Amino acid sequence: MIPLEASLAARVRVVLLDVDGVMTDGGLYFSESGGTAADGRRFHVHDGMAIHMLRRAGIPAAVVSGKLSLPARRRAEELRITEVHQVSPFGKLEAVEGILGRLGAGWDEAAFLADDLADLPVLREVGLPAAVANAVPEVRQAAAWVGAKPGGAGAVREFVEALLSARGEWETLVQQYVAECVEHWRAGAGD
C-alpha cells in the first residue's frame, strides 16, 4: 500500500469521487440499439466495501461527475451515496462548494480522487488531492497522493484504505466489521 501523509489524512471530513476513470476504467460501452450514448459502465466490488468502511468511519463519500450515466446513478444509489452530482467541467467547483456547504466542511477538509483534466480545478482547491495510477500527468502532478491501481480496478478501495490507515482507523474498522458479522450470525443461530 502506498502510504498517505498522516497530517493530510487527519483533517479529511468528506471524500469526493469522480466516476469515469476513477470508479470505472474509463471505458464507455455503446449498445447497438436504443438507449442513450455510452450507456454501460463496469464498477469494482472492492470499491463498494471501501465506501461502506468510509461511512463506518463517519466520512461521507460524494460523487461529482462530468457525465453521470444511469449505471453510475444506480451504483451510487446502491452504495447509499446521497451527494451525486452531474455537472459540466465548468460547474465542478460550484457543485463541490454546495456539498461542502451542506456538510459544513471546508475545502481543506475535502479529499478528491481524480483522473483527468476536468478534475484539476477542484483538485487544486482541496486539502487532499489524490490521483489514480493512470491519471493524466497534470493530475498526477497536482496530487499529494498517487495510487498504484488504475481507475476501475479497485482504485477507490486503495485510496480509502490508505486514508483510513493513515488516520490509524483501518485495522479497527475491519475488526469491528468482522466482529459484527459474527455477532449477527450467532444471534440468528440462536446461540
Ligand SMILES: [Mg+2]
Ligand atoms: Mg474522470
